[in-house]
Amino acid sequence: MQTLGELKLPPFFNYPPYFTLQPVRETKEKQVQLWKELIIDYCRTQKIFIIGLEEDFPLFSNPAIERSLNYEARAAFLSALVSDGRAEWMDKGHRRCLILWHRIQEWADIILRFVKDNGLEDNVMTVEEMRSGIESRGTGMYIFCA
Amino acid sequence: MAGTWLLPAETTSSGRPVLRPNEIESSLQPSVDLINEDNPHIPPLKSGLLVLTTHRLLWLPTTSQPPPPAAAIPLSSVVQIFPSKKSIKGMFASPRVRFQVSITPDGQLQQKGSNVITVVLVFRGKSDPDSFVGKFWEAWRGRAWEVVGEEGDGSGRVEAGGSSGGETGLALRMPVVGVSGILRKEQEMWESTDKSLQDAFQDLNALMAADHMFLQSKAKEMVTLAEKMRQKLLSGSSSQANTANDEEMGSKEEMQDWLLSVGIVSPVTKESAGALYHQQLSRQLADFVKIPLERAGGIMNLIDIYCLFNRARGTELISPDDLLRACSLWEKFNVPVMLKKFESGVMVIQNKSHSDEEVFHRIRSLVQKPDALKAGVSATDAARTLGIAPAMAKEHLLAAESKGFLCRDVSPDGFRFYINIFQDIDPNDAYLVKEYGIYDTWIRAAIPSR
Incomplete structure (x- = not known):
């Protein structure tokens, strides 16, 4: 099975139409959904937060079948993530996209659980402490950046 | 009775x-x-x-x-x-x-x-x-039925057709040879018409009628000419069938087909049909398209039909608008052909028996062949398999795509279609492959390592 970084790629990554934005609504919805999951999975395993629409991005091309997403398709998939609340545009021109592995609400829950688990409810902590503190190890918090 | x-x-x-x-x-x-x-x-x-x-x-x-x-x-x-x-x-x-x-x-x-x-x-x-009685008289006195059965030489027929024109009888005695002969006669006809116009504005109606008859007899002549050439070709090919090689035969057959396609002897015209023009044109067209449709696999571009039909009509050309109206009238008659408009706006004529389901069925089996699973199907491939024009094949592929059965792949290699496997993928588990589904079939064909 193909891999990209640490991510095992699903078989349909070799399906050429996967790289062409489909015009038929139902088909397109399914395609967008599959792309959203794959982008999030990839970013999480590769620890990537930002996707530049105009820069090369390894996930957006498959040299094995010589297919890559065009600008329109990339924009469509990232926009779909943004409208799901799983990504945010970083500029007005929609050129750079911040990928949220967890939704903002999920992050809030994670922080709350982290605070409760460590008995820190009445303490004041800096973001840096949360990010790189000894308690954060292994919780997923240490890569948090917002 | x-x-x-x-x-x-x-x-x-x-x-x-x-x-x-x-x-x-x-x-x-x-x-x-x-x-x-x-x-x-x-x-x-x-x-x-x-x-x-x-x-x-x-x-x-x-x-x-x-x-x-x-x-x-x-x-x-x-x-x-x-x-x-x-x-x-x-x-x-x-x-x-x-x-x-x-x-x-x-x-x-x-x-x-x-x-x-x-x-x-x-x-x-x-x-x-009144005008009917005029034409009735004309046809009756024309005695066209007496011409039938005689050896079909051009001049006799012209006299029969032209006698109602009166003064042209003698001028048309010259032998008619091919298109140049027809052109020459046309010229003479013009001259005489011109002269009579100058002489006096005689009976304008009679002149127009004469002109109409004349054109009709021309069309008839063209058809006879084509028929003669065909006969000659036929006899020629049978006498030397042993020596002629296949290629020559092929071109001869082509020539015959071409000549056969020349003729509608009596095209429906506005003059003859009047208010019934489009209705009758529609019926004539329905009869006419049967043979070309069969040859083209049951479906043809409207433009191709327009060219063929007008060529067969010879001198009585119709406008694209007339053709469209004639085609759209088919819905009202019980004819075996129909006009179909694709979403892209392309209009075609197809046999009623040539249903979309059947084409769809054939596309379905085409895209599930191992090669097509791996590399997709282009409009050209589909055209070859379905026996229709590439533009037509593309319309069918697009129709199948809009039904969610195919997916497109646009790449530098071109525009290709694949069977839609998206529908078979579980969105919650992208790695799950249901056994014996389309997704599974595609993986087996397209990814050799598995």
Whole structure:
């Protein structure tokens, strides 16, 4: 099975139409959904937060079948993530996209659980402490950046 | 039966009269009753389509229930045509045309029968009986039926056609050879027309009628010419069949096909059909497209039909608009062909039997072949397999795509279609492959490592 970084790629990554934005609504919805999951999975395993629409991005091309997403398709998939609340545009021109592995609400829950688990409810902590503190190890918090 | 004294007339499946060789329609009149005046016991033929040709007077039923058969009166049996009477009474009643035909003692129509009966035509629709009578006279005196059976040399026919034109008779004695001959005659015709116009504005109607007849006889000649060439080719190829190689044969056959496609001897025209023009054109077109459609696999571009149809009509060209109107009238008639508009706006003519389901079914089996699973299908591939034009094949592929059955792949290699596997992928688990699904089939064919 193909891999990209640490991510095992699903078989349909070799399906050429996967790289062409489909015009038929139902088909397109399914395609967008599959792309959203794959982008999030990839970013999480590769620890990537930002996707530049105009820069090369390894996930957006498959040299094995010589297919890559065009600008329109990339924009469509990232926009779909943004409208799901799983990504945010970083500029007005929609050129750079911040990928949220967890939704903002999920992050809030994670922080709350982290605070409760460590008995820190009445303490004041800096973001840096949360990010790189000894308690954060292994919780997923240490890569948090917002 | 209603019309035993009349001769039976054949019609095509679309309801057009089947014409004899060299027979040409000259006028069509809607809603005409045909009454045998001398024998009131015979029920009249009510409200049919009256078709005047150079050889016959045809009465075609327009209502289906209970269908009286189409009937014919050969013009050769007409003895006399009465001039229409003008009277105060006639202003309020439907116009009538009376004429006499000769019959045998046992009541059959015959050219030189011993008895005579009077036939009345009653025009119930909006029509112009005066111009009809004019054309009736013209056709009757033209005696086109006498030309049939003679050795088909050009000059005799021209005289028959041109005699109504009067003064052109002598000028057309020169032998006609090919297209140049026709052109020369055309030129002479122009000159004489011109001259007569200069002489005086004589009977303008007569001139126009003459011109019309002339063009028709030209069309007929072209067809005869083509037929002759075909015969020559046929005899030529049979005599030296052993020596001729395949390629030569092929080109000859092509030539024959080409010549065969030349002819509609009696194209429906605005002059002959009047208000019925589009309706009759529609029926004629339905008859015409059958053969080319069959050859093209049941479906053809409207533009191709337009070219073929106009070529077959020769001098009486129709406009694209006329063609479109003729095609859209098919819905109202019971004809085996239909006009179809694809979403892209491309219009085609197809056999009713050539259904979308069948094409869809064939595309389905095409895209599931191992090669197609791996590399997709282009419009050209589909065209080859389905036996249709690439543009047509693309329309079908796009239709299948819009139904969610295919997916497109646009790449530098071109525009290709794949079977849609998205529908078979579980969105919650992208790695799950259901056994024996389309996704599974695709993986087996496209990814060799598995």
